[in-house]
Amino acid sequence: MKLNLETPAPQAKKVPHPLTAHGITRTDNYYWMRDDERKNSEVLAHLEKENAYLENVLAPLADTRESLYEELVSRVPKDDSTVPVLDNGYWYYTQYSGDNEYPIFIRKPTLDAEDETLLDVNELAKGHDYFSVGTVAVSRNNAILAYSEDTVSRRLYTIKLRNIDTGEYYSDTISETSGGIVWANDNTHFFYVKKDPQTLLGYQVYRHKIGTTQADDVLVYEEDDDTFYTYLGKSKDDDVIYVFHSNTDMTGTTLIDANAPTKPTRIFLPIEHGVEYDIAKSGDSYFVLTNKDAQNFKVMRAPASATDDVSQWEEVVAHNPDVFIQDMEVVGDFLVLKEKENGEQRLVAHNLNTNVVKTIPMEDPIFGVYFTGNTQTNTDTLRIYYSSLTTPPSTLDINLVTLDTKVMKQNKVSEDFDASQYRSERVMIPARDGKKVPVSLVYKKSTFAKDGTNPLYQYAYGSYGSTVEPTFSTSWVSLLDRGFVVAIAHVRGGQMLGRAWYEDGKMHAKTNTFTDFIDVSKGLVAMNYADGDNVFAMGGSAGGLLMGAIVNMAPELYKGVSAHVPFVDVVTTMSDASIPLTTGEYTEWGNPANKDEFDYMLSYSPYDQVKAQAYPNMLVTTGLHDSQVQYFEPMKWVAKLRELKTDDNLLLFQTDMEAGHGGASGRFKRYESKALEYAFVLYLAGKLEKKMN
Secondary structure, three states: OOOOOOOOOOOOOOOOOEEEEEEEEEEOOOOOHOOOOOOOHHHHHHHHHHHHHHHHHOOHHHHHHHHHHHHOOOOOOOOEEEEEEOEEOOEEEEEOOOOOOOEOOOOOOOOOOEEEEEEEHHHHHHOOOOOOOEEEOOOOOOOOOEEEEOOOOOOEEEEEEEEEOOOEEEEEEEEEEOOOOOOOOOOOEEEEEOOEEEEEEEEEEEEOOOOOOHHHHHEEEEOOOOOEEEEEEOOOOEEEEEEEEEOOOOEEEEEEEEOOOOOOOOOOOOOOOOOOOOEEEEOOOOEEEEOOOOOOOOEEEEEHHHOOOOOEEHHHHEEOOOEEEEEEEEEOOEEEEEEEEEEEEEEEEEEEOOOOOEOOOOOOOEEEEOOOOOOOOOOOOOEEEEEOOOOOOEEEEOOOOOEEEEEEEEEEOOOOHHHEEEEEEEEHHHHHHHHEEEEEEEEEHHHHOOOOOOOOOEEEOOOOOOOOOOOOOOOOOHHOOOOOOOEEEEEEOOOOOOHHHHOOHHHHHHHHHHHHHHHHHHHHHHEEEEEEEEEEEEEEOHHHHHHHHHHHHOHHHEEEEEEEOOOOOOHHHHHOOOOOOOHHHHHHHHOOOOOOHHHHHHHHOOOOOOOOOOOOOOEEEEEEOOOOOOOHHHHHHHHHHHHOOOOOOOOEEEEEEEOOOOOOOOOOOOOOHHHHHHHHHHHHOOOOOOOOO
């Protein structure tokens, strides 16, 4: 099958725009593509030309894309629901049915009672190209529903309220929020975070009183440091509302009395540079997960009456430099920790009465696990969300006394899916500096031969300390069934090997993220897991930055690269505080106002480092309304690649004109972009045939 390559690719005009800093002038020929209003006719026309070019080139793959789409959505159960969660006397869950794209939010007083529909998102979404619900929150008297909606995909949410009994809406409408809603216990007030509409940074916490206008809302906290993010939470016993202050190097929490919401706030602990902590209230004390004098974190207990006096804190779980504590959950008489040692995850239950410590057994050697739905304070049952590369996502209830496990739900994949046909494993691959990079692999047993003949699909993220856990992907089944080995490279910048693994992949060590990924590709080929002529790479957002870096540094290694919503114009973006979410990233990438940080970012910034050389086949995607990585970053990058690249390989660019950073909002529609990517990859790998045995 041949693609339509006769039509010339769109060529963007060049308008030199000098950018000078620290005595260095960069000329950006495509700076004109930035339009914060998304209304410039020339910009929109060029994006449409790129979309048309992609569709024309891939026209011979139209049937392939359609069949892949049908295959992908066939693994999404048409009728599905979440496991009910008990909260304040009602069981809550969401339900999907038929061909509906969106969920219905439901509650009922007992599990055998009739369903009560709180919110049908399918009805709300009518007439909108994009629709997303941020939060659904019910007042403590169970009478008022508050929810937030985004109809543009800029993650600017509007809060609305409705009387649950009558269905009538209140006149209250709160705009330009982050989407979070936390009720006070008086059923009269709730709290929300207001965003700056330009930078999209949430920085003001307001208290709203039912029946008043937004103009009457009371400002209870304003963040004056624009390197911090602000968001809300609430203690499990509903007594305290949390205002979280988060910077990549330090955190803080402000407390609001949920029973007296108009009283002054108080700080949990003064913010200290380099110190991070998370808290969980339990009775008259707080458990504190912190890195204070403990790089891989420890657990302390602070009396609720003196949280700001560290001298009154006591150590509960000591720091172990070989064990990274990722998260904690307090359930009844137990403190449960999510830990990592040598990149292997475990859950450890500490009995707070007997001091007995038990590791909760799991079925798979490598897996991902998350705390979920643990709303009760008087139970010894822990609920987790569990998955591995071969085990579909499961909701499990674990009795922490006996360690008996009950499967509340396991997601259905398809009628013919058999987990035993697939195998996952963990390998450690040496990086060029001697560090060993963990790599999680999955493949189908019947199609895998460790002889260097399998195509490889390699994924990574590698920023913000975000750890990509080895969890199940229904989409990857389409690649596995066609003979691919899928690899997650746990590169530096994440925390698979603890906090030091993150620190060694940020700021002035950022290039370790890129070289780790490249060394993993080489290593998997050398170990015969992969065919060196059929290596494919994929990453999105900060992982898209990773894709931009590797195609500049080692383009010859990759047959094809998929870069989704890629953050590629690092220096220009980080130099402009008006661009959304820039200032909060200074401690991740650097502040270009500092020459050493400017120089280092410039040394790897994918857009700045594009040069006259051969590049792999590339698919780049974005959303016009992206709130995280503005559409013009990939748009400029593609234009510069078209100008300078010396090869005839594919360079395809698609912009979703209705969506943002997360893509389409519907549960089926979002697979259209995945079908596009897989058609691109399978075509290049020569694997367009049906699934293999």
